[in-house]
Amino acid sequence: MSVMSFLGAIGAAQKEAMDADERVIIIGEDVEANVYGTTGGGKTRQETGDFVQMYGRNRIRNTPISEEGIVGAAAGAAMTGLRPIVDLSYSSFLYMAMDQLVNQVAKNRYMFGGQASMPAVFRSAMFYGLNTGAHHSDRPYPMFMNAPGLKIMVPSTPSDAKGLLRTAIDMNDPVLTFEACILWGLKEEVNDDEFWIPFGVARTHREGTDVTIVAISSSVHEALAAATELETEGISVEVIDPRTLVPLDKRAILNSVAKTGRLVVVEPAHRTCGAAGEISAIVAEEVFDSLKAPIIRITAPDMQIPFSPSLEKQMYPNKQDIVAAVRKITQKDKERVLA
């Protein structure tokens, strides 16, 4: 075990995978200079070691700014023997490669009757909350959840980032990772050995009996803080992080709501057609009879992200919103209805 940042954990998983399998390559803009800090080779960004020195330019591919071409090349490479990790830097740039991601990466295996497999990982970071303005603040994972054929991970801790990314790289299906940039600096003890966290297995960060909170990406930490505050009021909150959205661990969510009878879903994406709506709909269909109160979503509004610090901060779910929502649905039913 050693202390790793979220970013360092991503670097570590990439390094392990590069060492373990010669077919793994890294391809993307500015990966050679380690601009985004995950191709430096170490546990943290500062640590010595440089991927180009370690693996050479044959496997570390610094690309032109051509997202569509890059993703297409990775798709073709994945179908013919390589296992590319594509570094797309910001999630806002995925749209540039949307045709390749949806029409080729997601569809080829199915369309060709299973002849192809597509072992590729497409990494990108969601830079919300950092005053980067509307062009650099997207959190578009829900769009990709609507495209069958892709798998999606949204880790919220360094350990999860390392273990899930390793699984993603070793997997034979295409995976999109969405890394919350505000978590990059988060540190914790992480296993130095190789380990793999399975997809489709949620992590229950905290058990509780009154309310289930399903939280995604950075919202997990807001939810945990809210749970701590609510505990002092005698409200027992269960906090679940699905960790992967495709596949989604429905069982864990449904079992929890069956127990608590109340659900709040928190995520940083836009509200309409987001992951929170999906989880709400699953619950409203499958464990309706256990529900004691409305299902509340706490999300970013259906608004683009403004630049000014005085405008941006109100755009994402925070602890206070979560606390308020939980209080509301744990009031006695009568009060709630009257409220």
Place this chain on the structure above:
Amino acid sequence: MSVMSFLGAIGAAQKEAMDADERVIIIGEDVEANVYGTTGGGKTRQETGDFVQMYGRNRIRNTPISEEGIVGAAAGAAMTGLRPIVDLSYSSFLYMAMDQLVNQVAKNRYMFGGQASMPAVFRSAMFYGLNTGAHHSDRPYPMFMNAPGLKIMVPSTPSDAKGLLRTAIDMNDPVLTFEACILWGLKEEVNDDEFWIPFGVARTHREGTDVTIVAISSSVHEALAAATELETEGISVEVIDPRTLVPLDKRAILNSVAKTGRLVVVEPAHRTCGAAGEISAIVAEEVFDSLKAPIIRITAPDMQIPFSPSLEKQMYPNKQDIVAAVRKITQKDKERVLA
């Protein structure tokens, strides 16, 4: 009034708008030869008149196959005085222009503090159910619902297509239309005069008291057929077509569910993060206390679309699925819970 097909109604709305405002232009692949049947000028495809003859090549712009460039050009043109109607033919091609649609068309007005407006319409047809295979069968409107700044219409009848499209063209915000190709041949009496149907106003096709069905695009017709069948069993079904998904007429849906206490949502898009999930989540949050039964979604599965007729037909919601779902949630509560 005269009998118009769905496709003819689209052509008629385009013609009216071209006549009314010189700033309206049509831009897209093969629009000159009227390949997709909506630039022929008449009420039906066959009718005499040809947009190129009527309006000239200055306003009818046959383009290269360059979706990203086309959409970007339309965006720039819309910001500087034109009102482009962009014909993108198949909805599956939208991904090619995704960056322009999400990063420019949807964001510019907001990012620039209201300096720009973006009066452009992006038409595309969803070709599902016609054995065109995975590359031509997308129904991607839910993805765009997750991108604030776009408006979205999904008409299900010729009259609605004409009135909504006219509103879209005359509107100062960008609109995406998703036309179900299987409805193109549908005919009905349509007002020959100019008329405008407001966005954000659902159409209640049928009133009922036991169950609300919200149905989207071609699913409206499946829902109506199901309602007729259920009537013979004594089940009274209300069928609502939102007609526009952004803005969404929440009020109409919530009022209906408050009355019936039961909701089934039907749509042809993939299930996860679809419009059905969104509508379910709104209802589960806002009128929970009226709900008497689980909310059921009937959608395409999270699967790509196979080519073979023996495989494809099972992929879309049909009348029987709807009937079965309604029966299930109208059973007495006890039976339902045991079932």
Place this chain on the structure above:
Amino acid sequence: MATLSREQKIEAQRRMLRIRAFDERASKMVKRGHIPGTVHTSIGQEAQVVGATMALGEKDYMSGNHRSHGHPIGKGSPLGPLMAELQGKSTGVCQGKGGSLHLADFNVGSLGESGIVGSSIPIAMGAALSSQVLGRDTVALAFFGDGAANQGVLYESMNMSGVWNLPVIFLCENNQYALSTPAHTVTSGVIAERAAGFGIPGIRVEDGQDLLAVFDAVSTAVERARRGEGPSLIEVVTYRYNEHSEGLRLGTDYRPADEREAWLKKDPLVLFREHLISVEGFSAEEMDALEAEILAEVDAAVAFSENSPWPDPSVGFKDLYTDSEYAA
């Protein structure tokens, strides 16, 4: 000048005949409703297709587009499973899940035809990247049309493969139309000449009905690629005899009436048959026999397909991912 041996020439004619016979049959089947949806034939473009595929080795890769049957047939794919795919049968090369637009036969290096114009171009570049990284000597070729040549991804691919010296050939089938749109009305400049700005060779084969000319140009590019000298762009001028897709009826006459007549006089199958007789000394009878043999092959392919069962509905829920079936 790269050329073909006598046996290779016969094999080339065999493949051209296969494409013609297969597509003519498919056209009829679409019109009679025996093939669902539609198909895009390569009739008239056989020399361009086979001239290119004959220049590739068995292990070389290839990606293609909606005008899709010629490419795998040219690469040596057996006809039965292709026809079964067109009909959506369980024995189809993609189990009936792809259809005409999405033929793929990994056994012959066919990485898939694409219904999205331009979208499969970088796929071939990716296959070339695999070859380079893994130290294989395979090359990859991307087929696309004059219409697709206006999709930006082609230039991203030319640039990236140029920088990396990837063994890939960009083969533009310029049949002078993109659906109803004449190429000259939507193409600024000359496609082949676009290569120079990206630092790679650009060749224009003016007579794409001449199989040997196409073979020569593509062979040169393939050898170059195999030597590690990087990509090439080849534009081949050709013509499709049929409508854009079978069954399509357009109100407008976007092609001059006499144009097709003129191109019919340069039918690549007739031209190459004459070459085989006059230059290689085959007899007309031998050529007739070959043609009959191919018709029988197509008959057998259709019979194979007709006798094949429909895929079981459950197949529609398989193969999305490698590790799990769909569970609704």
Place this chain on the structure above:
Amino acid sequence: MATLSREQKIEAQRRMLRIRAFDERASKMVKRGHIPGTVHTSIGQEAQVVGATMALGEKDYMSGNHRSHGHPIGKGSPLGPLMAELQGKSTGVCQGKGGSLHLADFNVGSLGESGIVGSSIPIAMGAALSSQVLGRDTVALAFFGDGAANQGVLYESMNMSGVWNLPVIFLCENNQYALSTPAHTVTSGVIAERAAGFGIPGIRVEDGQDLLAVFDAVSTAVERARRGEGPSLIEVVTYRYNEHSEGLRLGTDYRPADEREAWLKKDPLVLFREHLISVEGFSAEEMDALEAEILAEVDAAVAFSENSPWPDPSVGFKDLYTDSEYAA
């Protein structure tokens, strides 16, 4: 050879000085946390920016990229609202909603800078389309970098505007790096030479520090466009003195140490000051006064911004659509 009058030359130097002073101040403010996020300066590229914008008329349009302040300043936008935008103040040119990356000032024809590399190129083409359809005589110019020159949409735009003869100029600011990536490692061929394949003129201005050379090249393209003869591509070779963005620290030395020194010797502001003195006969004192005037202008812009209020939180929920406010 298009050239500038004496007054225009002073105006050009004024604009270059504005860009330099504005960006130097912005750089400091970022490092002190007085500007949120980061900024990308045009320091070192002033001649290339102003040479281009001086060739445009007031009503002409322009789109740009992340290296964003020079473009509107060069086009004549007042500094106060630009600085306020960088700080996220309510008096910002975009009400604080855009920030450095998304400056736009429709009053001077600035249709918006874009944080997405390459994405604003077709926007300029669209503005040119408006001009053509509506019979206006305005032209449009798209600024983008050497990195953006590898985005496919540039070639789609060159082709489409070539076919339609649109009055648009594609102006590549080749500062030889895209973030940490040297252009020559990711660019196959020569950017300016890519125009030929798309049937449009491609000009390479080798000395982009020479304002008059840039002005001449762009003026020629603008006149051509205004005459209805269509688009041009102009590649200007230049250099940025600062890091890609202010505050960025990279582990690697991707630029040779002496390279910057060499370019500093060709500082466009110094060169043009010398030109104004030696050729136009201005005195050193006059030049000093101009420089002082501009510093004062920037001081005033900063004061304007500092004294401006933050936008009210409700502003964050306005302007998404024209017809409605957001109702949660």
